[in-house]
Amino acid sequence: MKRELELYIHIPFCMKKCAYCDFLSGPAPRETIDRYVTALVAEIRQYQKLAENYRVTTIFFGGGTPSILSGGQMKEIFDALRDVFEIQADAEITMEANPGTVTKENLQAYRACGINRISFGLQSVDDKELKLLGRVHTMRQFEESYDLARKAGFQNINVDLISAIPGQTVASWEHTLDTVIRMNPEHISAYSLIIEEGTPFYEIYGEDAKEEQDSRCEKCLADDGKQMDTGKNFPKLPDEEAERRMYELTAEKLEAAGYLQYEVSNYAKPGYACRHNKGYWQRVEYLGIGTGAASLIENERYQHISDTDLYIRANGKLDQIEEEKEKLDWNAQVEETMFLGLRMKEGVNKQKFRERYHREIQEVYGEVLEKLKEEGLLREEEKRICLTKRGNDLSNYVLAQFLL
CATH class of the missing domain: 3.80.30.20 (tm_1862 like domain)
Structure with missing residues (x-):
């Protein structure tokens, strides 16, 4: 498929x-x-x-x-x-x-x-x-x-x-x-x-x-x-x-x-x-085309050269325009899921987290989740975890807690 x-x-x-x-x-x-x-x-x-x-x-x-x-x-x-x-x-x-x-x-x-x-x-x-x-x-x-x-x-x-x-x-x-x-x-x-x-x-x-x-x-x-x-x-x-x-x-x-x-x-x-x-x-795979464009394919991030003249001269040859490749490990993938997902009002879906990473979100972030909920910055519902209004105002602090 x-x-x-x-x-x-x-x-x-x-x-x-x-x-x-x-x-x-x-x-x-x-x-x-x-x-x-x-x-x-x-x-x-x-x-x-x-x-x-x-x-x-x-x-x-x-x-x-x-x-x-x-x-x-x-x-x-x-x-x-x-x-x-x-x-x-x-x-x-x-x-x-x-x-x-x-x-x-x-x-x-x-x-x-x-x-x-x-x-x-x-x-x-x-x-x-x-x-x-x-x-x-x-x-x-x-x-x-x-x-x-x-x-x-x-x-x-x-x-x-x-x-x-x-x-x-x-x-x-x-x-x-x-x-x-x-x-x-x-x-x-x-x-x-x-x-x-x-x-x-x-x-x-x-x-x-x-x-x-x-x-x-x-x-x-x-x-x-x-x-x-x-x-x-x-x-x-x-x-x-x-x-x-x-x-x-x-x-x-x-x-x-x-x-x-x-x-x-x-x-x-x-x-x-x-x-x-x-x-x-939500970390759907994406392909960046053109000078300076970024991509995420199969959990590998890479960037294109930012020099437009060099890009034009390469005339589409991928080995000449791709750079800064980074294969994301499990921790990096999980961190990105939280950093990006919590930007949205709907937050992070717990079932999708489990299906993607084969662990419950509470197993990975249990102490962090409890701490942020006690501080009134995070709200946990049956299917999702999301920021409160106060958490949204202090989002930089909240997101920093999800570093592994």
Whole structure:
């Protein structure tokens, strides 16, 4: 019997690098994008033998900005995918898109390829906050793109939002939530801003910059995401109390609007939870295709090279693009099951744990489970173990208890 497989396809190109982004992505000339698609198709065709053992249940095009591809390029990729893989008839096929990069013609072409879910990176409805983040779109462009997607037939749309943006208030975050709720997408992902090393934001807000905070308050980000003196105060990050209230407000408002929180940062209307992401948190095997993509196949993790030029030159030769292979032992597999599974509201299924690892979860984590339940951080039910609301707030502490 064929096993389930999820595909992740990385498109590492975007119009402009955002000030907070540490993903493997950046602008590139059209010629480079064309050559990348050719290499991507060549890689896909190397998986004939592997594909014999699997049926694909979800496909996710991430980036970068996958909507930077033309309809013709997307068709090339799908022709190769269907030649190589058995793709389930009801497979969830998602494409990330940046507002302002989609057209009526491209959206129709994407739908014709089989893409049935689109994820828009809105982040904020406030144009000032968007500019601060380094986004290339406005709220109006998002509204236009969203409307085009609906008219093209997309009935499953996600909207990404970011809270705790510098200068953001609880009131402005509430306005973002209210505005998006009125647009009625099927899914909303609401993340809190993380200041990542190597980004322009880190130079201002990162740990290394804290001692120099006073000297930096007279600086702000230019349109290209770099610092420049302007004589204006750069907005501060919201404090912990405001960030906590934003998180609580998100859950309250989205629940009242009919969205179920099925994971720490993800909310969906009934029946619209992202199947691809749930598969990842439940350790379904997945194959990453493209530069920098990660895979989990038969409990072996490996990564592709992150140099896009080298990836293009390899032209699909797997021995030249695969690196950082790691075979996960039993302990590592169990730890991942707990770390990832407890992110979801439904938690870790005790029967599935037993079937996969041939031991009861209490045998492995009995003392830890009792300790966390006594502390009010974990709840055990007949079929599952999951975080309480307090446990969710202290998830980093809780998850650290499951190291073996």
